[in-house]
Amino acid sequence: xxxxxxxxxxxxxxxxxxxxxxxxxxxxxxLQAIQKKYKHISDxxxxxxxxxxxxxxxxxxxxxxxxxFLSTEPKGRxxxxxxKTIACDMAGKDAVEIAVKRELGISFGETTxxxxxxxxxxxxxxxxxxxxxxxxxxxxxxxxxxxxAVNILNEIK
Amino acid sequence: METTLKTSKKRTGPVLFSNYxxxxxxxxxxxxxxxxxxxxxxxxxxxxxxxxxxxxxxKWMLSAxxxxxxxxxxxxxxxxxxxxxxxxxxxxxxxxxxxxxxxIAGFTIGAKTGIVYLRGEYEYMLPSLExxxxxxKEENLLGKNILEKxxxxxxxxxxxxxxxxxxxxETALIESLEGYRGEPRNRPPFPVNxxxxxxPTIVNNVETLASIPHIIYKGGxxxxxxxxxxxxxxxxxxxxxxxxxxxxxxxQWGTKIxxxxxxxxxxxxxxxxxxGASGVCLPKSQFNRSLAYEDAVTGGSIIIFDESRNMLKILxxxxxxxxxxxxxxxxxxxxxxxxxxxxxxxxxxxxYTFSYINKLKELGKTMQAASKCGLGQSSPNSxxxxxxxxxxxxxxxxxxxxxxxxx
Numbered sequence: 001x002x003x004x005x006x007x008x009x010x011x012x013x014x015x016x017x018x019x020x021x022x023x024x025x026x027x028x029x030x031l032q033a034i035q036k037k038y039k040h041i042s043d044x045x046x047x048x049x050x051x052x053x054x055x056x057x058x059x060x061x062x063x064x065x066x067x068x069f070l071s072t073e074p075k076g077r078x079x080x081x082x083x084k085t086i087a088c089d090m091a092g093k094d095a096v097e098i099a100v101k102r103e104l105g106i107s108f109g110e111t112t113x114x115x116x117x118x119x120x121x122x123x124x125x126x127x128x129x130x131x132x133x134x135x136x137x138x139x140x141x142x143x144x145x146x147x148x149a150v151n152i153l154n155e156i157k
Numbered sequence: 158m159e160t161t162l163k164t165s166k167k168r169t170g171p172v173l174f175s176n177y178x179x180x181x182x183x184x185x186x187x188x189x190x191x192x193x194x195x196x197x198x199x200x201x202x203x204x205x206x207x208x209x210x211x212x213x214x215x216k217w218m219l220s221a222x223x224x225x226x227x228x229x230x231x232x233x234x235x236x237x238x239x240x241x242x243x244x245x246x247x248x249x250x251x252x253x254x255x256x257x258x259x260x261i262a263g264f265t266i267g268a269k270t271g272i273v274y275l276r277g278e279y280e281y282m283l284p285s286l287e288x289x290x291x292x293x294k295e296e297n298l299l300g301k302n303i304l305e306k307x308x309x310x311x312x313x314x315x316x317x318x319x320x321x322x323x324x325x326x327e328t329a330l331i332e333s334l335e336g337y338r339g340e341p342r343n344r345p346p347f348p349v350n351x352x353x354x355x356x357p358t359i360v361n362n363v364e365t366l367a368s369i370p371h372i373i374y375k376g377g378x379x380x381x382x383x384x385x386x387x388x389x390x391x392x393x394x395x396x397x398x399x400x401x402x403x404x405x406x407x408x409q410w411g412t413k414i415x416x417x418x419x420x421x422x423x424x425x426x427x428x429x430x431x432x433g434a435s436g437v438c439l440p441k442s443q444f445n446r447s448l449a450y451e452d453a454v455t456g457g458s459i460i461i462f463d464e465s466r467n468m469l470k471i472l473x474x475x476x477x478x479x480x481x482x483x484x485x486x487x488x489x490x491x492x493x494x495x496x497x498x499x500x501x502x503x504x505x506x507x508x509y510t511f512s513y514i515n516k517l518k519e520l521g522k523t524m525q526a527a528s529k530c531g532l533g534q535s536s537p538n539s540x541x542x543x544x545x546x547x548x549x550x551x552x553x554x555x556x557x558x559x560x561x562x563x564x
Contacts, residue, residue, distance in 0.1 A: 008366045025354070027336035030317060032277075044545035065337035066484070067319035069277045086434070086474045087397040087460060123322060123478055124280050126242040128397035128460070129404050 006044060007054035009145045012037070022053050027063060031070055039075045046072070068122070076111040076118035078156050081135040085124040092145070096132050099146030100153060117153060168250070170407025171383050172371055172391040173364070179253035180298055181380060182370025185304050189373070191211050194265045195221065198369075200377030202389035207325070207362035208432065208456030209531065214459055219349040222268040223357035228268035230259050231353065231360045233330060235276045238433035239320040239478060241392035244363040246405045248275075248282055251367060252289045256313060258366030261272045261300065261373055262359055263311040272353070272549035273312040274330050277320045285314060322482035326530045328359040329484070340486045341530035364393055364457070384410035385457035388449040396421050398430075398461035414444045417459065425463045428547065434475040435535035437542040438468070468547040472539060473501045479536040490533025493524040504551065514544065514552075 020026035030049060034041050041049075041064055050057040056130045057094050080102070084093060097108070104112055104119065111118040127133035130142035135151065141152055168174040186194055199214035201429045210372040214564040232255060236244040247255055259271040275282065290313055292301045316334060318324050324333045328342035331353050353357025368390065372380045377468060384390045390409035397403045400423035408417065413430055431439045431448065439446065439453065446453045462471065476498040500517040503509050521537030528534045544551065 018327075024336040025334060028319065028333065029316070032317060061336055063336065067277075067321050069320035084474075085432075085478060086471060087240055089474055090398060090462075090466070093164065122278070123482065124237060124239040124241075124275075126236055126245045128240050128395065129244055131397070135278060138283075140278075140281055 001042075001044060009038070009042075009045055009082070010048050013045065013052060015092045017049075017052050024053070024055070027053065027055075027060070028067075031060075031064060031067075035070050039079075040071050040073055042074075064138065074111075074115075076115045078136055079118045079120060080153065081120045081122035081125075082108070082132045083123070083125040083127065083131065083135075084121045085128075086102060087128035088125075088133055091131035093132040096134075096144050096149045099150050103150045103153065117156070160524060168405075168407070169389060171253070171409065172380060172407065173247070173254065173367055174407045175371065176255060177371060177374065180304070181298070182257045183264075183298060183304060184375045186264055187304060187309070191221065191265050194261065194373060197373060197377045201372045201380040202377075203368055203372060203380070204388070204446070204450060205362055205369070206364035206392070206456065208238070208435075208454070210450050210454065213361065213365055216361070217262065217265055217347055219347075220357040220359050221436075223350055225357050227270075227354075227356045228266050228270050229353045229356055229358040230262045230266075231327075231330065231334070231348075231358055232259055232271065232273040232363060232366055233325060233327065233360050234273055234363050235295050235318050235322075235325040235330060236281065236363070237276060237325050237482075238435065238456055238458050239475070240395060240397050240430065240433045240460040241456060242395045242397075243405050245279065245282075247363050247367050248286065252297050254367035254370055255363055256290065256293060257298075258361075258369035259313055260303065260311050261369050262361070262366065264303075264309055266357070266359060267330045268359075269310050269312065271311060272329040272334060273313060273315045274318060274324070274334060274396065275315055276318045276324075280317060283315065283317070287525045290315075305463045319509060320482075322478075323530070323532055326532065329530065330360060331358065338484070340484045343529070343530075346366045361457075376410070385447075385449050385451070387451040392448065392455075394448070394455070395457045395460050396459045396461065397458075399423060399426065399463035399466070400461050408448075410449045411447045413447050413502060414453065416440065417448070418444065418461070421461070423461045423463070425465075426461055427466065428462040428468065429460070430460040430462070430471075430539070431455045432538075433460070434478050434539055435532070437538050438471075438546060439542070440546040443546075468500065468543055469551050472543045473498070473505070474487060475539045476536075478500050479532070482538075483532060487527075487529040487533065489524045489527040490529070490536065493520055493528070493533065494536055496520060497537065501540075511552075518544065 020029045026112045046060045050060045125133045132144045133142045203213040204210045204535050301310050321339045323329050325340040326341045329339040333339040348358045394406045400421040401537045402421045479494040483490045521541050525539050
């Protein structure tokens with residue numbers, strides 16, 4: 001990482017800590033904000049958060065590793081999460097899954113080479129009556145069929 | 158397509174979907190005063206709607222009695238049980254009920270802060286919910302001296318989860334709010350005494366809180382007329398799976414499974430999963446059971462399977478879910494769920510003996526007794542009930558490596 005980038009990241013973390021407070025109960029919110037902006041929480045970011053919040057870096061890492069929406073490895077600009085729980089599964093998740101994998105040329109758990117999309121599975125999205133469903137970042141899409149899902153993915157930047 | 162978040166269709170139902178004007182409950186609460194609110198609530202017999210079914214009045218009384226400089230109201234909107242989506246409907250279409258319920262709770266126990274713990278998957282609701290809260294502030298339903306009542310201060314903020322099913326467990330939820338891993342705590346002490354940041358905290362399900370304004374405004378007696386002797390009121394059921402009309406239905410407690418199947422127009426139904434992945438799977442012969450705390454209890458999830466479904470595949474889906482979502486803190490749940498999933502995979506391959514299956518069921522019972530929180534205590538339910546109730550399909554039919562025992 002370039003020194004300039006490091007400085008920017010530190011500055012951003014400082015700003016977030018000012019906004020949310022440096023109490024322990026703000027940690028998850030800060031991590032969520034960093035994840036959203038930088039698509040992952042790097043080792044350097046973890047150390048900076050720990051330093052500014054006066055906790056051990058391992059504490060920060062332990063929280064990140066617990067939550068499935070937080071990651072220490074870089075993700076694509078858009079995270080697509082396909083629901084694989086029973087109701088969506090019964091409504092035709094498999095067909096959507098195959099079409100999406102084929103179209104993007106990657107498997108679930110991977111990111112496209114141009115960093116445009118990361119594919120992931122997720123558990124129940126609470127859209128069981130409207131499956132199959134997926135989240136793209138925080139937006140939810142329902143009643144998917146394979147063609148529709150692929151068209152939606154091709155439109156995102 | 159991106160989902161339209163609101164339906165224009167007006168819902169109807171006996172309690173939650175009956176008429177209610179925002180703030181009516183809060184006005185009545187101020188009129189009644191603390192003791193009378195608690196009496197009204199006790200009289201109503203309301204029990205927690207998240208699935209566990211603890212008496213709401215008792216929870217409130219314990220935290221009202223606690224002596225502390227700060228208290229908190231937490232709305233548990235970490236709806237993660239497979240097949241449950243009633244809270245989504247309440248938050249999007251009836252936010253006034255949920256928030257009025259929180260304000261009344263704050264008034265009753267003397268809390269100044271309410272927190273909605275919204276699951277990360279529902280982040281798309283944030284703009285509409287925050288807009289709604291701002292309106293309430295403008296109308297003096299939140300903030301200082303609510304409705305000109307001296308000293309009645311209450312504010313609500315929303316905090317997001319980050320994709321962890323176990324955070325629906327109340328002590329795990331509190332850990333998560335405090336910025337830790339969402340691992341359940343030992344209970345006791347209960348959150349009503351030692352909750353968020355160590356202060357007395359009420360953690361109530363979205364649906365429980367949404368019932369409060371109705372009960373306060375219309376009275377415990379009115380509420381009690383609905384339901385059965387042991388299960389008062391009505392219940393929201395989230396119905397999904399093989400039926401023509403999936404969706405959220407408000408029905409009386411005590412409704413028979415058969416009746417519900419008729420309402421949602423389910424045909425050729427083989428099995429009904431009551432209570433989501435952590436609930437039990439009932440075969441046709443038990444469809445005359447009623448949905449109530451005293452019989453087949455559910456936090457609202459009803460998943461319907463028709464004749465074409467492979468029950469072993471369904472069970473595998475459930476067990477994979479639990480292996481992923483177990484927080485890993487206690488051994489019965491962490492190792493037990495892995496072993497049960499392994500068992501399902503072995504059955505799939507035809508590599509099993511019946512004594513092995515019986516050992517697995519025993520392990521399930523050990524997990525029910527020894528796990529630290531509700532996740533591990535309830536995850537063997539579907540394993541045991543599917544293997545018991547559908548053994549003809551799973552064990553007696555022609556599967557690879559198994560002799561056909563029954564044609």
